[in-house]
Amino acid sequence: MESRDIVKAKLAEWGLSPSDADLDELAPAYETMLRWNKIVSDMLDSRPMTPGMEFPTSEPILIHDIARYR
Amino acid sequence: MISNPKQLAHAPITEVADLIKKKETSPVEVVDLILSRISELDSTINAYIHVFEDESRAAAKAAEAEIASGSYRGPLHGIPISIKDIYESGPTTCGSSSLVGYVAAEDCQSVANLKRAGAIVVGKAGTYEFAYGAPTLETHFPPTRNAWNQEFECGGSSSGTGGSIAAGLAYAGMGSCTGGSIRWPAQCCGHVGLKATYGRVSRRGVYPLSWSLDHTGPLARTVADAGHMLRGCAGYDPLDQASANVPVTDFNAKLGRDIKGMKIGLLRTIYEDNYEPGVKSAFDPAVQVFEKLGAEIVDIPTINLRQLIAIEFPNMWADAAAIHHRNLRTGGGDKYGRHTRGYMLWGLLMDSTAYLNSLRARAQVRDQLLDALTTQVDALLLPTVGFQTPRVLESDPGLGFLGGEFSFYTPIFNFTGLPAVSVPCGFDQDHMPVGLQIAGKPFDEATMLQVAYAYEQATEWHTMHPDI
Numbered sequence: 001m002e003s004r005d006i007v008k009a010k011l012a013e014w015g016l017s018p019s020d021a022d023l024d025e026l027a028p029a030y031e032t033m034l035r036w037n038k039i040v041s042d043m044l045d046s047r048p049m050t051p052g053m054e055f056p057t058s059e060p061i062l063i064h065d066i067a068r069y070r
Numbered sequence: 071m072i073s074n075p076k077q078l079a080h081a082p083i084t085e086v087a088d089l090i091k092k093k094e095t096s097p098v099e100v101v102d103l104i105l106s107r108i109s110e111l112d113s114t115i116n117a118y119i120h121v122f123e124d125e126s127r128a129a130a131k132a133a134e135a136e137i138a139s140g141s142y143r144g145p146l147h148g149i150p151i152s153i154k155d156i157y158e159s160g161p162t163t164c165g166s167s168s169l170v171g172y173v174a175a176e177d178c179q180s181v182a183n184l185k186r187a188g189a190i191v192v193g194k195a196g197t198y199e200f201a202y203g204a205p206t207l208e209t210h211f212p213p214t215r216n217a218w219n220q221e222f223e224c225g226g227s228s229s230g231t232g233g234s235i236a237a238g239l240a241y242a243g244m245g246s247c248t249g250g251s252i253r254w255p256a257q258c259c260g261h262v263g264l265k266a267t268y269g270r271v272s273r274r275g276v277y278p279l280s281w282s283l284d285h286t287g288p289l290a291r292t293v294a295d296a297g298h299m300l301r302g303c304a305g306y307d308p309l310d311q312a313s314a315n316v317p318v319t320d321f322n323a324k325l326g327r328d329i330k331g332m333k334i335g336l337l338r339t340i341y342e343d344n345y346e347p348g349v350k351s352a353f354d355p356a357v358q359v360f361e362k363l364g365a366e367i368v369d370i371p372t373i374n375l376r377q378l379i380a381i382e383f384p385n386m387w388a389d390a391a392a393i394h395h396r397n398l399r400t401g402g403g404d405k406y407g408r409h410t411r412g413y414m415l416w417g418l419l420m421d422s423t424a425y426l427n428s429l430r431a432r433a434q435v436r437d438q439l440l441d442a443l444t445t446q447v448d449a450l451l452l453p454t455v456g457f458q459t460p461r462v463l464e465s466d467p468g469l470g471f472l473g474g475e476f477s478f479y480t481p482i483f484n485f486t487g488l489p490a491v492s493v494p495c496g497f498d499q500d501h502m503p504v505g506l507q508i509a510g511k512p513f514d515e516a517t518m519l520q521v522a523y524a525y526e527q528a529t530e531w532h533t534m535h536p537d538i
Contacts, residue, residue, distance in 0.1 A: 010419050015399050018415060029416050029469040036380035037424040040431045043377055060429030061282070061436060
């Protein structure tokens, strides 16, 4: 499926109908986002377990916990 | 030495407060001066969306009477400030035609704190729409023009706050910062932008852009002024879920102490292959100033720019989409600018796994920087942003505006929550200001400001202001 169609389908899930002009901008923006997602995925810390398996060694940041680092 | 009204309008808070305390000027005179300048200049600068003329004159009279009676509240007493128009306080538009006519029932917490400290809010300052969509010559609210050169913008999204200070239309003000919207306009306008530790200043009553990235805080002319403003607005707020229950101390307590022997970590991996010549020519000599002051410069390897952008922006846009998507469906969003709406639609495309991965990456970078700040260095240093101040936009820049290799370095301290401050460090070839940012340990803003103040006082950038 092309990016344009994916964008249209994803926004339809939210009850939104993008115009053709919206899609002209959102399709390349969506592809940029996929590249960013890959960059982030590649930088995540883990340790190996068995071949092809890993244990994630970082957890999502919590927004309320920074005071513990004082 | 202040000898004329223009000098008084561009003076730092510390000097004006001294005059007020000694009764050599009064809050009424100072507020009258600022209001007359707004009346004269703001039709071209566009710093303000709403001016509290009657209210600020009344507050000035009350402050004058209180000070005359011997009740001086401190350095903000009687000082005119601006507030970004996403803070609830009187008419509040968030820079959007969709909210024209809305009037907040009460002041948000940080503004209430500032008023309690004696500050006088003269107006609501312009902002990117919802701290997000860039204003252009085609949008409902026009861009704030930069007093250093009115063909240039003030940075964003706290553009009106930055512009009001640069033009001498306020002595300081409040901005908000999700990816750099306090430090970037501070750089563009040639003054100080202070984003304290996440949780230090209440966000309650400030329209959100991203719950986990949003910070509120001051822009001001000098490091000392920024410290006074932070003390005025900070404080635990049990009704803000992210508010940290930590004491508000004197953030200026370490100003004037030397930095000899301190270690300062350069985050070269973020900027050294992408900062523009106009930024490089100001920033590189600034690093040498720290060395001349006796600090040791240490390289701290960290993420690169591509990783920084890849973590920040999808996170921010997904949050913004969660905040605004109902408005897009129920009609309010029909009035959003095209740029704003485009980013919100973009955020809806983020999937949950990718979102959680970005939160994991944030934790990793936070831990890496905390480790450096605990074991290797006293502060971190890099340019505020790597690109020069842009010109005022004539039309919608489209979604590619932030989509490429955009040398925006400030978000690293939003998504890690560390305190950071931008300080002027020179001018580019367009004679527009350039800034550097210093970051420190969580809730140790005083040490960070000590480093910033040492640099500031060793240079003359903070003494310069636009001739307006």
